[in-house]
Amino acid sequence: MKKVAIYLFIVAGIYSCKDVVNEVPDTPFNTTPYTLNYPTNILPPARVPSDNPLTKEGVQLGRMLFYDPILSADSTQSCASCHNQADAFTDNQLAFSTGIRGTLGKRNSMPILNLMWHLDGFFWDGRSDILRHLALVPIEDPTEMDETIGNVLVKLNNSPMYTDAFKKAYNTTEVDEELLGKALEQFMLSVVSGNSKYDRVQLGLEEFTAQERTGQTIFNSEAITLNNEPNPNQPKNFGADCFHCHGTGNGLFSRREYLSNGLSDNGDLGRGGANGNPLDNYKFKTPTLRNIEKTAPYMHDGRFSTLEEVVQFYLSDMTETSAVDPNDAPNLHALKDSVYLSEAHKAALVSFLKTLTDEEFLTNEEYSNPFK
Ligand code: HEC
Ligand code: HEC
Structure with a gap:
């Protein structure tokens, strides 16, 4: 350059x-390169498409678009209407979002963070595999913004503010579909959360409380069932097995696979509905647990209101449906049958989950509404 x-x-x-x-x-x-700020020894190396490098101009343009109701048919709804920063970019504690015509969606809004590392697709059912393509889907979804891309392009090309911003970011005199997607992609890729208490503890800057430490051990340990002899060499044998699917190894708190965690089905086929493979019916994208304190209600249909309810579900209401991977079944069973998890242990698990809240991310100006 x-x-x-x-x-x-x-x-x-x-x-x-x-x-x-x-x-x-x-x-x-x-253009000016955009610098991503995050602990590289906790989160993986940056993954940015080579044909859309992050630039200050591109990220800023994407941010404008993300917060601008110009993308919706009646100018009432922006991406941020359903992806609110203070709720880790989910929808204001709602189970289902309401689109511009008052239509209720069928799934819980998802957090927008660390999307750079979501290798296997987007949405609960993974039906979109490239972020710049996904970005255009809500615009045309009749239950969301209900606008056509063609109309959006006319509006943007008629706006000196946008033609100027596209010129600065992409050196173009015409806004087209590809660049609209790419600009939104740049902003979403720039949204990174890596400064929670959990991260600062990993970096040696802070310490967990005794309760949080107990919670971390429970999260990261195998569950012991009535049928298993407690292992005398493993004194803290009260694991909840969360790490099998929300593993901490990659710093993302997600195994990045479509799985079933034993929720009773509500008719939503999930991954199977998107790819037509019946073996994938009722499987959903394993969500990250970063900022989980802020993204209630929980699961693809928002059926649980609190983290305590989620933990209680895993401990007592999980059902082994045919969607549960046989490799995961023992873990989920062990968890359900675990006799070692006391009320204090459950509270400790929740307190550990809350260490994943990243206040800096939730209030970071760079991710906030640029029109305010
Ligand atoms: C009416 C509410 C609503 C609006 C407006 C909306 N979204 Fe969403 N968003 C959702 C819901 C609900 C989901 C989950 C949908 C699903 O899985 O089928 C979602 C999912 C996503 C995801 C997937 C995240 C992941 O981890 O896979 C991204 C990214 C996203 N939206 C970006 C956007 C962008 C960009 C816009 C604006 C162009 C936008 N959304 C507008 C409600 C909304
Ligand atoms: C077999 C894999 C698996 C195990 C084990 C597992 N989870 Fe999950 N978890 C999932 C999947 C898949 C989802 C999404 C389910 C859905 O919405 O259909 C999920 C969803 C969640 C959610 C809701 C996230 C959101 O954004 O709504 C929380 C919180 C959660 N899990 C915490 C835990 C905790 C705590 C444990 C340990 C007690 C645990 N999970 C064990 C796979 C698993």
């Missing part, structure tokens, strides 16, 4: 010396 800028500068210089060109030359396409 630098090379191009210098070259254009020289060309402009020659012309002005000779005094041939009177009009101001086009601003050279010169």
Whole structure:
């Protein structure tokens, strides 16, 4: 990029010396790289598409679009209407979102964070695999923004604010579908959460309370059932097996697979409905647990209101449906049958989950409404 800028500068210089060109030359396409700030030893290396590198101009443009109701048919709803920063970009504690015509959606809004590392697709059923394509789906969804991409492009091309911003970010005089998707992709990729208490403890900057530490052990340990002999060499044998699916190893708190956690089915086929494979029926994207304190209600249909209810579900209401992976069944069973988890242990597990709240992320100006 630098090379191009210098070259254009020289060309402009020659012309002005000779005094041939009177009009101001086009601003050279010169963007500023956007720096991602996160603990690289906890979260994986950045994954940004090579044809859409993060630039300050691109991220800022995406942020404008994300917060602008111009994307909806009647200018009442923006992406942020259902993805509110203070709720970790979920929908204001609602189980289902309401679209512009008052239609109720069928699934719980999902958090927008650390999407850079979601390798296996987006939405609860993974039906969209590329972020820039996903970004256009809510615009045309009749239960969401109910607008056509064609109309949005007309509105954006008629707006000097946007044509200027697209010119700065992508050096284009025309806003098209691809660039609209790419700009939204840039903003969403820039939204990273990696400064929770959990992270600061990993970095040695803070310490867990005794209760949080107990919760972490429970989260990361196998459950022991009535049928298993408690292992004398493993004194803290009261695990809840959460790590099998919400593993901490990659820092994302998700195994990044479509799984069933034994929820009773509500008719939503999940992954199977999207890919047509009956073996995937009733499986859903394993969600991250980062900022989970802020994203209530829980599950793809928002059926649980509190983390205590979620923990209670895993401990007593989980049912082994055919959707449960046979490899996961023993873990889920062990958890259900666990006789070692006391009320104090459950409270400790919840207190550990709350260490994943990242206040800096929830209030970070760079992710906030740029029009305020
Ligand atoms: C009317 C509410 C509503 C609006 C408006 C809305 N969303 Fe969503 N969003 C949802 C719901 C509900 C889901 C889950 C849908 C599903 O799984 O079928 C979702 C899922 C997502 C996801 C998937 C996250 C993941 O982890 O897979 C992304 C990304 C996203 N939305 C971005 C956007 C963008 C960008 C816009 C604006 C162009 C937008 N949303 C507008 C409600 C909304
Ligand atoms: C077999 C894999 C598996 C295990 C084990 C598991 N989970 Fe889950 N978890 C999932 C899946 C899949 C979902 C999404 C389910 C859905 O909505 O259909 C989920 C959803 C959740 C949610 C709701 C997230 C949201 O955004 O709504 C929370 C909270 C949660 N799990 C916590 C836990 C805790 C705590 C444990 C340990 C007690 C645990 N999970 C064990 C797979 C698992």
